[in-house]
Amino acid sequence: MNAPAIRFEDVTLGYDGHPAVHHLTGEIAPGSALAVVGPNGAGKSTLLKGLVGTLKPLGGSIDRGALKSGEIAYLPQAASLDRSFPIDVFDLVATGLWRKIGPFGGVGANGRAKVRDAIAGVGLTGFERRPIGTLSGGQLQRALFARLALQDAPVILLDEPFAAIDIDTVRDLLDLVARWRGESRTVVAVLHDLETVRHAFPETLLLARRPISWGPTAEALRPERLLEARGMTEAFDDRAPVCHAEHAA
Amino acid sequence: MTFYDVVIGPFVEFDFMRRALIGSLALSLGAGPVGVFLMLRRMSLAGDAMAHAILPGAAAGFLVAGLSLPAMTLGGLVAGVSVALLAGLVTRMTVLKEDAALAAFYLLSLALGVTMVSLRGSNVDLLHVLFGSVLALDDDALLLLAGVATVTLVTLALVYRPLVLECVDPGFLASVSRAGGPAHLIFLGLVVLNLVAGFQALGTLLAVGVMMLPAATAPFWTQRLAPMFGVAVAAGALASVAGLLGSYHAGVPTGPAIILAAGVVYLLSMAFGPAGGLVWRLVPARRHRAA
Numbered sequence A: 001m002n003a004p005a006i007r008f009e010d011v012t013l014g015y016d017g018h019p020a021v022h023h024l025t026g027e028i029a030p031g032s033a034l035a036v037v038g039p040n041g042a043g044k045s046t047l048l049k050g051l052v053g054t055l056k057p058l059g060g061s062i063d064r065g066a067l068k069s070g071e072i073a074y075l076p077q078a079a080s081l082d083r084s085f086p087i088d089v090f091d092l093v094a095t096g097l098w099r100k101i102g103p104f105g106g107v108g109a110n111g112r113a114k115v116r117d118a119i120a121g122v123g124l125t126g127f128e129r130r131p132i133g134t135l136s137g138g139q140l141q142r143a144l145f146a147r148l149a150l151q152d153a154p155v156i157l158l159d160e161p162f163a164a165i166d167i168d169t170v171r172d173l174l175d176l177v178a179r180w181r182g183e184s185r186t187v188v189a190v191l192h193d194l195e196t197v198r199h200a201f202p203e204t205l206l207l208a209r210r211p212i213s214w215g216p217t218a219e220a221l222r223p224e225r226l227l228e229a230r231g232m233t234e235a236f237d238d239r240a241p242v243c244h245a246e247h248a249a
Numbered sequence B: 001m002t003f004y005d006v007v008i009g010p011f012v013e014f015d016f017m018r019r020a021l022i023g024s025l026a027l028s029l030g031a032g033p034v035g036v037f038l039m040l041r042r043m044s045l046a047g048d049a050m051a052h053a054i055l056p057g058a059a060a061g062f063l064v065a066g067l068s069l070p071a072m073t074l075g076g077l078v079a080g081v082s083v084a085l086l087a088g089l090v091t092r093m094t095v096l097k098e099d100a101a102l103a104a105f106y107l108l109s110l111a112l113g114v115t116m117v118s119l120r121g122s123n124v125d126l127l128h129v130l131f132g133s134v135l136a137l138d139d140d141a142l143l144l145l146a147g148v149a150t151v152t153l154v155t156l157a158l159v160y161r162p163l164v165l166e167c168v169d170p171g172f173l174a175s176v177s178r179a180g181g182p183a184h185l186i187f188l189g190l191v192v193l194n195l196v197a198g199f200q201a202l203g204t205l206l207a208v209g210v211m212m213l214p215a216a217t218a219p220f221w222t223q224r225l226a227p228m229f230g231v232a233v234a235a236g237a238l239a240s241v242a243g244l245l246g247s248y249h250a251g252v253p254t255g256p257a258i259i260l261a262a263g264v265v266y267l268l269s270m271a272f273g274p275a276g277g278l279v280w281r282l283v284p285a286r287r288h289r290a291a
Helices: A044-052 A089-101 A108-121 A137-151 A167-182 A194-200 A223-230 B003-013 B015-040 B044-065 B069-093 B098-119 B126-131 B139-168 B170-176 B180-201 B204-220 B225-250 B254-272 B278-282
Strands: A006-015 A018-028 A033-037 A059-063 A072-075 A155-159 A186-190 A203-208 A210-216
Touching: A006 A044, A018 A044, A018 A059, A018 A203, A018 A210, A033 A044, A033 A194, A044 A072, A044 A155, A044 A186, A072 A137, A072 B170, A089 A108, A089 A137, A089 B139, A089 B170, A108 A137, A137 A167, A167 A186, A167 A194, A203 A223, A210 A223, B003 B015, B003 B225, B015 B044, B015 B139, B015 B180, B015 B204, B015 B225, B044 B069, B044 B098, B044 B180, B044 B204, B069 B098, B069 B139, B069 B180, B139 B170, B139 B180, B170 B180, B180 B204, B204 B225, B204 B254, B225 B254, B254 B278
Parallel strands: A033 A186, A033 A203, A072 A155, A155 A186
Antiparallel strands: A006 A018, A006 A059, A203 A210
């Protein structure tokens, strides 16, 4: 798996001309595990949307190297999933094969074996034919992780993947993240639990609209940095002047 | 009165009854699965809006060429597809949600149509457009109904995977493919096509009934997607036969009779359906499984 480096060059992301991520410059090294940490409204989810490409930068540029579209697997915070739709776990997970089979290709015996492996990998064996509407929150998150694994993408983005998930599930899913790292995939995860971050993510970006710190986790999460991040102002100002700041090199 | 007299006889005896049967069965075959997708996308009322959007196009065709099948079909298709496309584009490119965009365009289309009709003065024949003429289906109308059913089933098979995924998890589909938008627009085209076909038989306003009532029936019989299509088609076919016979024996208009029959099937399913029928709630659950 060769994930290219992803470079941010003075990137500003936002909505209606207001910045949510302001003047971000840096690089996500290939095969690294980066935690994105910061208060609510700090621009963490916005950063992931910019990374995956659904949100175009207001300024600056994001260099994704040779990544093609569909090579970034993305688990959004509030998945747009309609849980009342009559589809079962197997079929939901199997949609992770889309990049290989597209709209018309058959799943095949090989594909079905991969789906079963992915389901087994998140501990959901036996749930294959359960409608997704009958799953608990943790079980559904396991199923979505199985789909992510099946996508076989060099870059994986997770937006608060462990919100409202119990300890055992978090441990199992972190094992999966560790396996992805072992396969030299790049993992970027928005997280709130600093214990998890320190334990499982060597690199951290502390974000409060603007980047507060970015580097080895222990450095990035020093108390004075965290305090600085908490001082962020939340509200957009409609009368704020146009920003002319050059990026802090 | 034997079973033969009540159920078989009318179809054996009268050509127009056989034609009506074939036409309404063809309609059920295409409209049922389309209705199931509309329901699952929470767009059940969008079918009704589309029916209103088609009406002015059909009326315009009627005003230009008289009671001509090709002209009214073409008019209805143009009006319906325009409204569907405009609403789809507005939804994808602005902040407006699909229901609001659709409401705006079908109301415009309806007002435009009413204005056009009133400029030419009213006409009793126009009632045929509004309320259909299932007992007067000629060869052309039957071919249209059969053709639409064929196109619908083949097209649904082609766009099935992106369409299902666009319903289940549109965000995920957008992250792996651009097929979601086209699949949705093609599907809206199928909705229009089936409504246009339906107004030949049932009229613009009732055509949506044979689409949505069987679809709303299906979840009371199964919670799995593929069988739902089968249940919807079966419910539509049953309602077609029952409605035609009821209309024949009681001397009531055929279009409304078919829709009323579909309504009875729906209500009975809601009451007694094996998957969540209301009567099962009245039976208290005294036992539960150990795990």
